Amino acid sequence: MRTCLVLEFFLTATVFFIFSGTLTPDVNEPNYLAKAKHFWNPDWCSEDFYLQTGDAHTVFYWVFGWLTLFLPLPTVALVGRLVTCGLLGYSWQKLSRSLTSTFGLAIFSAALLLVFNTYFHMAGEWVAGGFEAKGFAYGFVFLSLAALLGNHWNRAWILLGIATAFHILIGTWAVVAATIAWCILGKASDRPSIRSQIPGFVAGICLSIVGAWPAMALARDTTIAEISQAAEIHVFYRLPHHLNPDHFFFQQQSPYLTHFAIRFLIMLLIWVVFAVTQRKNKVLKTLNAFTFGVLSIATIGILISLCTEAHPILAGRLLRFYWFRLADVMLPAGIALSVMVRAAALLPERRLFSRSLVAVATLLLLVAPFHDAFLLHRVPAADRKISPLPEQWEQWKATCKFAREQTSPDAVFLTPKYSHTFKWYADRSEVANWKELPQDAPSVIVWWERIETIHPATPDRKNSLTNRSREELRSIGRRYKADYLVTEADPILDLPAIYRNDSFAIYSLQDEGAGNDE
Numbered sequence: 001m002r003t004c005l006v007l008e009f010f011l012t013a014t015v016f017f018i019f020s021g022t023l024t025p026d027v028n029e030p031n032y033l034a035k036a037k038h039f040w041n042p043d044w045c046s047e048d049f050y051l052q053t054g055d056a057h058t059v060f061y062w063v064f065g066w067l068t069l070f071l072p073l074p075t076v077a078l079v080g081r082l083v084t085c086g087l088l089g090y091s092w093q094k095l096s097r098s099l100t101s102t103f104g105l106a107i108f109s110a111a112l113l114l115v116f117n118t119y120f121h122m123a124g125e126w127v128a129g130g131f132e133a134k135g136f137a138y139g140f141v142f143l144s145l146a147a148l149l150g151n152h153w154n155r156a157w158i159l160l161g162i163a164t165a166f167h168i169l170i171g172t173w174a175v176v177a178a179t180i181a182w183c184i185l186g187k188a189s190d191r192p193s194i195r196s197q198i199p200g201f202v203a204g205i206c207l208s209i210v211g212a213w214p215a216m217a218l219a220r221d222t223t224i225a226e227i228s229q230a231a232e233i234h235v236f237y238r239l240p241h242h243l244n245p246d247h248f249f250f251q252q253q254s255p256y257l258t259h260f261a262i263r264f265l266i267m268l269l270i271w272v273v274f275a276v277t278q279r280k281n282k283v284l285k286t287l288n289a290f291t292f293g294v295l296s297i298a299t300i301g302i303l304i305s306l307c308t309e310a311h312p313i314l315a316g317r318l319l320r321f322y323w324f325r326l327a328d329v330m331l332p333a334g335i336a337l338s339v340m341v342r343a344a345a346l347l348p349e350r351r352l353f354s355r356s357l358v359a360v361a362t363l364l365l366l367v368a369p370f371h372d373a374f375l376l377h378r379v380p381a382a383d384r385k386i387s388p389l390p391e392q393w394e395q396w397k398a399t400c401k402f403a404r405e406q407t408s409p410d411a412v413f414l415t416p417k418y419s420h421t422f423k424w425y426a427d428r429s430e431v432a433n434w435k436e437l438p439q440d441a442p443s444v445i446v447w448w449e450r451i452e453t454i455h456p457a458t459p460d461r462k463n464s465l466t467n468r469s470r471e472e473l474r475s476i477g478r479r480y481k482a483d484y485l486v487t488e489a490d491p492i493l494d495l496p497a498i499y500r501n502d503s504f505a506i507y508s509l510q511d512e513g514a515g516n517d518e
Contacts, residue, residue, distance in 0.1 A: 004103050005093075011107045013089025015362075019114045019128035019369050020085060023380040024077040026130025030382050030424045031436045032057070033073050033080075033131065036065030047412045047481070048429035049450070053438035058214040059165045060133035073424055080131030088128065088135060091142035098149035099283055099337055100344035108358050109340040111365035116332030118369065122264040122298075123248055124241050125328035130381075137167035138329065141174045145290060148178065149283050153192050154200025161204030165211030172212075173297055173326045175204075180293030181286065189282075218440040230441035231316035233448045238437055243319050245305040267331050268295070274338035284341060291334040298327035382435075385418035387503065395503040399486060400425030402499045403506060407484060414477060414485045414509070416465065417455040422486065431480040450480065470494040477509030485509055 020026070025033075031050070038044055038051040039061040045051055055061060067076045089110070096106035117127055127138050144159035156178065164171025185191045219227065240247035249261040257265070275288045301323025308315035343358065378390045387393040403413065403426040412429045415422045420435040422428070430436075432450040454476060455464045465473070465487045473485060473495065485507040487493070489500050495507035 008103060008106055009089055009093050012093050012110045013085045015107060015110045015114065015366065016085040016088045016092075016128045017081065018366055019118065020081050020130065021372075021377075021381060023377070024074045024130075025380050025382040025421060025424055026077070027381045027420075027435075028132050029073075029077045029130040030421050032060070032133070033068065033076055034423050034436075036061040036076075037068035037073065040065045040069055045423055045427065045429045047410055048423065049432055049447070050430070050436040050438060053443035053447075054214075054218040054440035056215045056218060056439035057133045057167065057211070059211040060136070064131075077131045084131060084135035084139070085128070087139035088142070091139045091146070094146040095142045095149070096337065096340060098146045099287075099341050102344045102347075104355055104358050104362075105340045105344055108343070108362045108365075109336045111362045112336035112339060113332050114369070115365050116267065116335060117329060120263045120267050120332065121328040122260050123243075123324035123328055125325040127329055133167045134170060137163045137170040139163075140166070141170065142333075144174065144178070145287065148181070148290065149286050151190060151192070151286075153182070153197050154203075157197065157200035157204035158207065159204075161207030164204075164208035168208075168212050168215045169322050170326065171208060173294070173322075176297060177290050177293030177326065177330070180296060181289035184289040184292060185286065189285075215439075222441045226441040226445060228313050228317055230444035231320045232312065233444055234437075235316040235319045236312070237448070242322060242325070244315075245302050245319075245324075246309075249302060249305075264327075264331070267335065271331055271334050271338070274335060274342075278338060278341065281341065284338065287334060287337060291330050294326045294330040298324045380421075382420050382424075386416060386420065392503045395501045396421075397425050398501055399499065399504040399506060403428050403484070403486070406498070411483045412481055414454060414465065414473070414480070414482045414487075416487055417451070419486065431482050453479075466491055466493060473507075474509055482509055 034045070034048075034051060035055060035057070038048070039055065039058075064076075064080060067079065071079070092110050092113070093106045096109050114128055117125075127135070129135065140159045140163035144156040144163065147153070147156035147159060157175075160171055160175050160178065162171075163174060182191055235243045242248075248258055250256060251258050255262070271288075271291065275284075275291075278284050301319065304318045304323070305315065308318065347357065377384075379387060379393045383393050383396065387396040400422060403411075403422075407428060409427070410429070412431060413422065413426075415430050415433055417434045419430070419433050422430055422433070432447055432454060434451065434455075436447075438444050438447050465485065468476075470493070473493070476482070477485070484498070485493075485495065487505060487507070489503055489505045492505070493507055495509070497505055497507050499506040
């Protein structure tokens with residue numbers, strides 16, 4: 001029995017790892033791990049604007065950032081992914097086995113969850129990805145759900161407290177959803193009384209404060225005007241694909257819903273059918289009550305969007321709280337677990353044919369992500385905007401290597417808008433890039449001013465720096481105390497070039513510059 005559990009855990013974690021991709025860095029790893037490294041070593045890229053802004057994920061930096069003192073960032077990312085996938089595999093196995101003990105169905109339901117989450121999301125939220133705080137938060141949310149299904153509410157509140165400590169928004173919305181679930185279950189169920197849950201709830205709050213306090217401290221000494229302006233930047237300019245339903249849910253022309261919304265609504269209909277047909281299953285009823293709570297939160301977010309169309313300031317301030325991220329995860333989770341329960345009831349547990357059928361179905365679900373992760377993409381996700389082709393990626397790394405080896409550690413660089421991995425490879429400070437959005441309102445405003453000054457073009461225009469005159473570039477360099485400029489090799493700029501390859505070039509923004517082309 002124990003051997004089966006260990007094997008099932010290993011295979012479930014492997015499913016999460018396949019969906020996490022292979023090459024490092026992933027989309028969010030450069031900013032997460034750069035922050036973590038700077039947290040433990042403030043001298044690293046000490047002049048970088050983003051790294052000096054407020055820290056919203058202090059628990060993550062404190063727990064894992066010390067690894068950056070001994071290991072290179074790619075190794076830290078890989079180790080972190082293994083740990084994250086281990087937690088997700090364990091927590092999903094616990095959650096699955098709260099519903100059925102049939103061997104192998106946890107693996108199948110994990111694959112089903114990730115397929116639905118990856119290809120049918122509404123607002124771009126994902127469970128399995130790079131090494132960041134979100135993966136740990138979802139791991140503890142799954143563990144808390146397993147506790148809820150076992151009617152261990154005190155344990156669930158404690159686990160949700162840990163989830164909140166790692167990621168305040170994911171944990172907080174999960175607490176709200178669990179509270180809604182408790183209310184829906186009603187007195188007729190075997191839910192515990194409020195009084196009996198006080199110890200777990202108090203412990204959960206204490207644990208959550210460890211992570212929530214630094215995040216809430218970001219608003220200290222911040223004015224209402226700054227909060228409103230930063231929220232507008234978040235919701236309408238930088239993150240509308242996550243925050244603003246007018247971007248991902250509604251559209252102007254018929255059918256007035258985006259394909260993201262249509263796919264999500266189809267998923268919602270499927271979930272409703274399962275919830276109605278399996279309503280006699282008391283354990284699933286608890287899970288569905290939690291999922292209903294999550295969907296209620298998302299519905300409120302959509303209503304806020306509709307009701308504040310004429311009030312963008314209010315819309316920005318309300319929509320910045322990621323009303324939709326948990327729905328992108330829990331609706332697929334609810335369907336995956338419902339399918340798993342139905343499969344457990346229909347397939348004889350001990351027949352080789354039934355087990356083989358589940359194994360084949362799982363493998364089929366993994367074909368697309370395995371192909372994407374191991375065969376299709378030969379450039380890390382974080383590098384695909386700056387260097388979409390493998391040869392460009394190698395030249396980008398060579399450019400960063402030159403910056404690391406031939407410039408002073410305290411040098412500051414103007415970089416392309418989508419140069420998300422410059423610090424990752426070069427160990428040098430940047431003025432600003434599009435991906436590294438600060439968390440505190442005053443810094444968000446400063447970041448936006450820098451982006452508009454350095455890259456005053458549409459988000460898809462990568463070559464804005466090459467269209468500037470020598471005087472403009474040097475003026476920007478003086479304004480932000482930048483010593484060098486990294487940009488595309490073509491066209492050649494009227495500045496002293498210290499490095500060039502077929503794709504990228506480094507120029508000196510000072511009067512003296514040595515030529516050193518490659």
